[in-house]
Amino acid sequence: EVQLVQSGAEVIKPGESLKISCKTSGFSFTSFWIGWVRQMPGKGLEWMGVIFPDDSDTRYNPSFQGQVTISADKSVNTAYLQWSNLKASDTAMYFCARLDGTLYTPLVDWGQGTLVTVSS
């Protein structure tokens, strides 16, 4: 069974750094793109970027380039999303998801989401 299990909710102060995780199982981690999707409170989904864990090829939505870093650790089948300087506007639910194949394939399996709250 394919599973993507995300790390727990975080409450962080503005200006702090954060790294959230997405631990996968049930498929070959190095054979599929893993993506990150943001959902701000009461809003729609936004595609942030993807990583191919085998060679760490990473593609970003230009809107998120330079704002976040996507990485992966093949040894523990886990993808990560990190910030170095969080802002209140980063408050959102963040989902990881597995693409079905190439970059134009759909997001077929999803994590449960990680709620990030940035507040002083």
Next chain:
Amino acid sequence: SALTQPRSVSGSPGQSITISCTGTSSDVGAYNYVSWYQQHPGKAPKLIIFDVNKRPSGVPDRFSGSKSANTATLTISGLQVEDEADYHCCSYTGAYTYVVFGGGTKLTVL
């Protein structure tokens, strides 16, 4: 920019509804890589349509998708109470922005 969806639609059990998703000739109009996701409150999205009109295994055939020019459409026939959810469309946009979502549509089953 984001694909355009109606903010809300509604229908009664047993009826059919459609949700439109309007993009441009650079996304919806350029590729047959439109997908739809169903999201119940507090839950992760679930893929219900991909490649414009294909259904993943386990998704009822009450859900169907189509596309004409720059607009994709999700149709749900024989509405059921459990169909009440948010629906998000998504399109591949090529090798720069890659993927764009719509703003989401809230379906209310009255």
